[in-house]
Amino acid sequence: MTLKPFRMVLLLATSLIPLALAAIFVFLVRYSWPAIHFNGFGFLARHTWSLGNLYANPTVKHGQQVPIGADYGILVFIVGTLSTSTVALAIAIPVSLGVAVFLAEGLSARLRPLFSFIVELLAAVPSVVYGLWGYSVLTPIIAHDIGPAVRDSVGRVIPFFGGSIGSGYGLLAASLVLALMVVPIIAATVRDGLARVPAETKEAAYALGATHFEVVRRAMLPMVRSNIIGACILGLGRALGETMAVLMVSGGALNYLPNNIYSPVTTMASFIVSQLDSALQDPTGMAVRSLAEIALILFIIAVLTNVLARFLTGSRNVPTI
Amino acid sequence: MQKFRLTQGMRGAVAAAAIATVATLGTAPIASARTIDILETGSTLLYPLFNLWVPVYHRMHPEIRINTQGTGSGTGIAEAISGVAQIGASDAYMSDMQVKQNPAILNIPLAISAQTINYNVPGLNNIHLKLNGPVLAGIYDGQIRDWNNPAIQRLNPGVRLPDHVITPIHRTDGSGDTFIFSQYLSFSTPAWNARVGYGTTISWPAVQGGLGAIGNPGMVQASSQTPYSIAYIGVSFTREVARAHLGTAEIENRAGMFLLPNLHTVEAAAQQLVAKTPRDERISLVFAPGKFSYPIINYEYAMVNAHQADGATAIALRNFLSWAVNTRGGNAARFLNQVRFIALPPRISALSRQQIAKIH
Numbered sequence: 001m002t003l004k005p006f007r008m009v010l011l012l013a014t015s016l017i018p019l020a021l022a023a024i025f026v027f028l029v030r031y032s033w034p035a036i037h038f039n040g041f042g043f044l045a046r047h048t049w050s051l052g053n054l055y056a057n058p059t060v061k062h063g064q065q066v067p068i069g070a071d072y073g074i075l076v077f078i079v080g081t082l083s084t085s086t087v088a089l090a091i092a093i094p095v096s097l098g099v100a101v102f103l104a105e106g107l108s109a110r111l112r113p114l115f116s117f118i119v120e121l122l123a124a125v126p127s128v129v130y131g132l133w134g135y136s137v138l139t140p141i142i143a144h145d146i147g148p149a150v151r152d153s154v155g156r157v158i159p160f161f162g163g164s165i166g167s168g169y170g171l172l173a174a175s176l177v178l179a180l181m182v183v184p185i186i187a188a189t190v191r192d193g194l195a196r197v198p199a200e201t202k203e204a205a206y207a208l209g210a211t212h213f214e215v216v217r218r219a220m221l222p223m224v225r226s227n228i229i230g231a232c233i234l235g236l237g238r239a240l241g242e243t244m245a246v247l248m249v250s251g252g253a254l255n256y257l258p259n260n261i262y263s264p265v266t267t268m269a270s271f272i273v274s275q276l277d278s279a280l281q282d283p284t285g286m287a288v289r290s291l292a293e294i295a296l297i298l299f300i301i302a303v304l305t306n307v308l309a310r311f312l313t314g315s316r317n318v319p320t321i
Numbered sequence: 322m323q324k325f326r327l328t329q330g331m332r333g334a335v336a337a338a339a340i341a342t343v344a345t346l347g348t349a350p351i352a353s354a355r356t357i358d359i360l361e362t363g364s365t366l367l368y369p370l371f372n373l374w375v376p377v378y379h380r381m382h383p384e385i386r387i388n389t390q391g392t393g394s395g396t397g398i399a400e401a402i403s404g405v406a407q408i409g410a411s412d413a414y415m416s417d418m419q420v421k422q423n424p425a426i427l428n429i430p431l432a433i434s435a436q437t438i439n440y441n442v443p444g445l446n447n448i449h450l451k452l453n454g455p456v457l458a459g460i461y462d463g464q465i466r467d468w469n470n471p472a473i474q475r476l477n478p479g480v481r482l483p484d485h486v487i488t489p490i491h492r493t494d495g496s497g498d499t500f501i502f503s504q505y506l507s508f509s510t511p512a513w514n515a516r517v518g519y520g521t522t523i524s525w526p527a528v529q530g531g532l533g534a535i536g537n538p539g540m541v542q543a544s545s546q547t548p549y550s551i552a553y554i555g556v557s558f559t560r561e562v563a564r565a566h567l568g569t570a571e572i573e574n575r576a577g578m579f580l581l582p583n584l585h586t587v588e589a590a591a592q593q594l595v596a597k598t599p600r601d602e603r604i605s606l607v608f609a610p611g612k613f614s615y616p617i618i619n620y621e622y623a624m625v626n627a628h629q630a631d632g633a634t635a636i637a638l639r640n641f642l643s644w645a646v647n648t649r650g651g652n653a654a655r656f657l658n659q660v661r662f663i664a665l666p667p668r669i670s671a672l673s674r675q676q677i678a679k680i681h
Contacts, residue, residue: 050524055416069518140546166530167488167547252493252533254525264532274535277395278495278522283418 028296035289036296038064039072043293046073048255051278051287058284065284072290074297079257080265081298083171084246085239087261088178093232095179096186101216103187104194116191122184131245134177139249142176143168147262163260169251170264177245182235189234193227194220226313233309240302243269268298355384357637362390363397363410364497365536366434366555367621370660371410374651378641385637391536395495395521401426401624407638409624412497412555413521414603425627427676428603430620431645432652433591433663435556435582436501438570438617441544442468442483446568449581451476453573454509454608454616460551461489461506462513462526468549476573486530488550490543493533495521501607501619502553508608509573509616541565553617556582557660574616575608582615587663590614595666602672620669621662627679635681642677646670 029036036043038061052067059068103116147165150172155162197220205219221228251264252274258265266274272291279287361371368391375387392400394411401409402423414428438452456472459465465472469482492499503519517523525531532550534543537558544552545565554562562569571579580586590609598604606618623642629635645651652664665673 047527048524051520051522053518054520057418071524135542143546164486164530167532167543167550169532169543247493247535252491252535253531254491254527254533256527256529256531259529263530266533274493275495275522277393277399278520279395280399281395281416281419281495281521283416283422 025296025299028292028299032289032292032296034064035072035286035293038062038066038286039290039293043072043074043290044078044297045075046071047075047257048073049076051282054281054283064286066286067282067284070286072287072293074268074271074294076253076255076257077266077268077271077294078297080171080250080253080271081240081267081269081301083258084174084178084250084265084267085236087171087175088182088239089232089236091175091179092182092186092235096183096231096235097190097221097228099183099187100190100194101221103191105212105216105220116188119184119191120188122180123188127181127242127245128248130177130181131248134173134245134249138176139168139173141168142170142173142262147172150261159260161261163262165262166264167251168262169249170253170262171250171258172261173249173251174246174265174267177249178239178242181242181245182239185238186228186231186235189231190224190228193224193231197223229309229313233305236305237302240298240305241269242267243273246270247274268294357385357633359385359387359408359634359637359641360390360400360406361387361408361410361623362392362400362406363408363624364394364412364621365391366412366497366557367410367431369557370432370621370651370656370662373656373659374645377656378644378651382637382640385641387641393495394497394500398426398624401626404626404630407625407629407634408642411622411624412619413500414605414620414622415624420601420603427625427627427679428601429623429625429642429646429673429676430602430665430669431623431642431673432621432657432665433587433606434619434621435587435615435661435663436498436617436619437554437556437559437562437582438551438572439544439554439562439567440551440570441548441565441567442485443548444483445480446566448480449569449571450480451573451579452570453579454506454513457551458506458510458513460487461491461528461531462517463528463531476579483549485549488530488532488547489528490532490534490540490547490550490552491525492522492535492540494535496536497521497619498537498553498555499523501605501617504605504607505572505617508605509575537561541567557662559661572616574612574614575610576612576614578612580613580615582618582661584663586613586615587618590616590618591663591666591669595668598669598672600672600675602669602676618663625677625680627681629680632681639677639680642680643674646673646677 048071050069050071052070054067056068058065107115143165151162151165201219202215205215246267247270250266253264253266272294275291279291371389375389394413397409397411400406459472466486467484468487469484474482500521503523507514507519532543534540537555540552540554541558541561544550544567571581573579589611593609593611593614594606608616646665648664657664
């Protein structure tokens, strides 16, 4: 009973987080409500985004005041977001598992803290730094080296990797930058899990005659399965929401879907930031509200991936950093 | 003895505190009570000019401190309306509806700018290809896909055009350059006007492989990195365009002449529309009549609220803007030549001064 005031403070602090989440959701729904009403479900399926004629007087459509010719469809950005995140994870997961195993098992105990620190440091680098690097270093390399190499090898078998390479800006550049940002998150989380595998388990496996590799693969990795899935979801969350770095290297596609891995794309998050400036010029306000609706969809996608993660791990304790 | 170790959380807190300290020191007000702060934000095309103006003006008037930011024309207009910025820089004027909603915001031209059409076609960057509105509209709406398309060949007889796909590059951010480029396409090509129209952001027709770039620097970078691309770039970036070895196209005007932007062709175009410029100075200068008029030029605007929060700021704004539009002040050739802008014609600077006088 003496703890009661303390408990109250804790309760207050704890309830702030779900309250903030609910407040964001309520705000997004309320603010974008006219846009939701105007756009309908076609919002998700149309791939034309047009603010309409901002210099003519607006018309009234579906009971809403909108610029003439306004048409908001975000299929291109949904595809851009999901494709960059998927490719990024496909690259990042094997790399980060390798890094995690190396950090946990492949290093001497003396070097382990140093290398772990370096990997964690990568996660602390602001994303715009990765973006700048991608913009000035990575895109020319993709245009001249990586792109032709991939096209002439994998591209001969899988058409999605073939075709025109273009300028280097696009899906591949965005995915590589995202992968670089996601690797330290996944690697650090999985390494923490591997470090917590009981010594008895490892010793038992060794006692059965397993090699070092078999101990890692058969005994340790299965034990941290839920860590791995949780880490991947954390990484996916980062990739879905990344804004600046993607904006700088993705090539800003508008109104068309990517036809190969080098195509320019646009993600939802980077589209919101790049279009806010223009949307503010819409005197009816429908453009900004439609951007808010994109934010709402992004929010829902993020929540869904987290729910999926819980479902996949089959437990309620998805690890977090 | 146990060593004192910082836990993870403490380390973060220490770092945050250090950053906060540095940040506060960096921005600590060194102002005396009399200093007047003016924030200028908006157009990235005007940004270099303001950066030339401000140090010179500050030396003459140390009590007035002007901070400049290149954020985009849309932000400039929005922050002038909200009052965050005292001067919102914009390459585009406000629409009728925006003016109706915000009658206190003045659209004051400060100078005249132009735009070049640049391309990166290996072997042809040293000559000036000839292009016109319908061909550019065709390139940007995907109907003209290759450099050796008959429509381009017809404008450039005798030039060996490569059999290569064109990559059109457009601005991703809201931009006055997009505004005047799409105006040129709309005014010269009825089909473009009907299908796409003009604005600071437009719904670019789907051209597979078409690229988006951010800001004029991004346009230069993307274009120099992408062979067989085409881009529209503000004239204040001419130096960067030359450094990237891009080609500059001669553009067809209303009279059917193919011209490059220079002092004479831009001035000739501006002269055509001086008489038509209304008192609120909101008018497009694109596709002006006249034999020697370069077709893609515009007024560069300062968006200023006529009702300032206090009298001292209003006086400071009036003084600074009057200096800016004066040919013995900010409109002097020594400033404008550096960014390749053209001074306001006398009648226009008189109109601007009339608007400036309304600030109180």
